[in-house]
Amino acid sequence: MPQSSSDASRTAVFAGTFDPITLGHLDVIRRGRLLFQHLVVGIGVNPSKASLFSIDERIALARQVVRPYSNVSVEWFEGLTVQYVRRIGARVILRGLRTLTDMEYEFGMTLTNHRLDPEIETVFLMADGEYSHISSSLIKQVARFGGAEALHQFVPEELIEPIISKLHDQNPADQSRWSG
Numbered sequence: 001m002p003q004s005s006s007d008a009s010r011t012a013v014f015a016g017t018f019d020p021i022t023l024g025h026l027d028v029i030r031r032g033r034l035l036f037q038h039l040v041v042g043i044g045v046n047p048s049k050a051s052l053f054s055i056d057e058r059i060a061l062a063r064q065v066v067r068p069y070s071n072v073s074v075e076w077f078e079g080l081t082v083q084y085v086r087r088i089g090a091r092v093i094l095r096g097l098r099t100l101t102d103m104e105y106e107f108g109m110t111l112t113n114h115r116l117d118p119e120i121e122t123v124f125l126m127a128d129g130e131y132s133h134i135s136s137s138l139i140k141q142v143a144r145f146g147g148a149e150a151l152h153q154f155v156p157e158e159l160i161e162p163i164i165s166k167l168h169d170q171n172p173a174d175q176s177r178w179s180g
Contacts, residue, residue, distance in 0.1 A: 010036055010037035010038065011036060011037060011038045011039075011040065011088075011089070011090040011091065011092065012032060012035070012036040012038075012039050012040070012090060012092040012093065012094040012123065013039075013040045013042045013081065013084065013085045013088070013090050013092070013093055013094065014028060014029060014032055014039060014040070014041050014042065014093075014094040014095075014096075015042040015043075015044055015077075015081040015084070015085075015093065016042075016043070016044065017043065017044055017046055017049060017051065017058070017136070018041070018043050018058050018062055018136070019049075019051045019052050019053055019058055019136050020052065020053060020058070020061060020136060020139060020155060020159050020162075020163055021058075021061060021062050021065055021155070021156065021159065022131070022134045022135070022136060022139055022154055022155055023130075023131055023134060023153075023154055023155060023156065024096065024098065024127050024128075024131030024132070024134040025096070026065060026156055027096075027127060027128050027131050028094065028096035028125050028127070029041060029066060029069070029072060030069070031125055032094045032125060033069050033071050033072050035094075035123070036071075036092065036094070037071060038071050038072075038073070039069075039071060039072045039073075039094065040072075040073050040074075040075055040088065040090065041062055041066060041072060041073070041074045041075070042075055042076070042077050042081065042084055042085075043055065043058050043059055043062060043074065043075070043076045043077070044076070044077055044078070044081065044084075045076060045077070045078045052136075052140060052163070052166055052167070053162075053166060055076050057162070057166075058076075059074055059075075059076055061158070061159055061162060062074040064158050065156045065158055065159070075088075080116065081093060081113070082113040082116045082117050082120055083116075085117075085120050086117055086120065090120075091119065091120055091121060092120070092121050092122070092123055093113065093120060093121070093122045093123070094122075094123050094125065095109075095110075095122055095123070095124050095125070096124070096125050096126075096127050097124050097125070097126050097127060098127045098131070098132045098133070098134075098135075099132060106122075106124065109122075110122040134154050138154070139151070139154050139155055139163065140163075140167070142154060143163050143164060143167050144167055147164070148160050148161075148164050151163060151164075
C-alpha cells in the first residue's frame with residue numbers, strides 16, 4: 001500500500017519470516033501499531049531457510065492474528081527489506097530486540113540498510129521480558145516435544161492447531177506427542 005510523501009514517515013514495516021508468528025512478534029506488533037499510523041507486517045521469502053509453513057499459509061495465519069488491529073496489514077515480499085520499504089513508500093523499519101546478541105546482529109543490518117538508503121530509519125522495540133527467549137525455532141521444538149498444551153505460552157491461540165497439524169503431517173509416526 002503506497003503512501004504519499006507527506007505520511008511516509010508514519011508507516012513502518014515490521015519484517016521477518018514469521019514461521020510461525022509468536023507472542024513476542026505479536027507484542028512488537030501491538031506496541032508498534034500505537035507508534036505508527038500504519039504498520040505493515042512484511043513476511044519475507046527467504047530461500048535459504050526451510051520453512052514450516054508456506055508463504056501463503058504464513059500470510060493467512062498472520063492476517064488472522066492481526067485482524068483486531070485496523071492499522072496493521074500483512075504483505076509478503078522478496079529481496080531486501082530496505083528495497084521493499086522503499087517500494088511501498090514507507091520510511092521506517094521496525095525491529096524487535098530480544099537479547100544483546102540480537103542487538104549486535106541488528107546493528108550491522110541497520111548500518112547496511114542505512115548505506116543502501118539513508119532516508120529509511122530503523123526503530124527498535126525491546127521485547128517484553130516475558131517473550132525475550134521465544135524464537136520460531138524454539139516454537140517448533142516445543143510443539144514437537146511438548147505438544148499443544150505447552151504452546152499456549154509461546155504462540156497466539158489461533159496458531160496452535162495449525163502448528164500441531166503441520167508438524168503431524170510432516171512426521172505422522174509421532175502421533176502420541178501431538179496431543180496436549
